Amino acid sequence: MLVPIPVLISGYQDNNGVLVNEGDDSSQWQFVRRFYTHQSVTGTPSYLEYTEINIQLTSRGHIQSPYLRLSYQAIPTNDAQASFVVRYSGGNNAFNIALLVIASVFVTLTAVYAG
Numbered sequence: 001m002l003v004p005i006p007v008l009i010s011g012y013q014d015n016n017g018v019l020v021n022e023g024d025d026s027s028q029w030q031f032v033r034r035f036y037t038h039q040s041v042t043g044t045p046s047y048l049e050y051t052e053i054n055i056q057l058t059s060r061g062h063i064q065s066p067y068l069r070l071s072y073q074a075i076p077t078n079d080a081q082a083s084f085v086v087r088y089s090g091g092n093n094a095f096n097i098a099l100l101v102i103a104s105v106f107v108t109l110t111a112v113y114a115g
Helices: 092-114
Strands: 007-009 046-057 067-074 083-090
Parallel strands (some): 046 083
16 A cells, blocks of 8 residues: 655745744644646755655654655755665653564573583
């Protein structure tokens, strides 16, 4: 099943000229569905400088809807640099469960080899 992934563009301004996609307050963010690797909407040609996929695990072990964060930069006269990041985060509960499973396996293996 294909699911559309929301796109968050850094530096995006609303109709009042306010930067809405800056900071960590996700209630103010405005997502889009389409993006370009090069654009010249503001009159200044720019390229996709930074791409980040955010995947977050909930405390119940479910994956929240991932989103794509993009940042554009004006095209320089010399070489341009671009980066791609995948950010995966989980709650402490998922970490504790993983740690418990790993510790259980090691204790079991130690008991088997010691006996």
